[in-house]
Amino acid sequence: MTQTAKLFTTGRSQAVRLPKAFRFEGKEVFIRKEG
Template sequence: MTIERHVRLFRNGANQAIRIPKEFELEGREAILRKEGDHLIIEPVTKKGLIDVLAELEDLEMEFPDVDERLPAAEDVTL
């Protein structure tokens, strides 16, 4: 089922604007607006979680140095 609502366009300074009715509200504080032909499409910006970001990273091809080699042995450390 498609929900439609007639809205009026108005000016807000140099920008054309509309008020988004409550039943069309988007979550969050940001959206992406794009134009496809005569259609304007508004999509909420979804923030990726840390797991999603890490999954997109490419594997590193370098070897990491041994950072423990200059540390004293655990039994030599006093508190």
């Protein structure tokens, strides 16, 4: 499944708004940058 997530900036930080189907439980996730 592929969907688009929205990026937004708050102050000097960037965040990703995930679609409901991609939400995680907990307070942290591991991420990896590709490309």
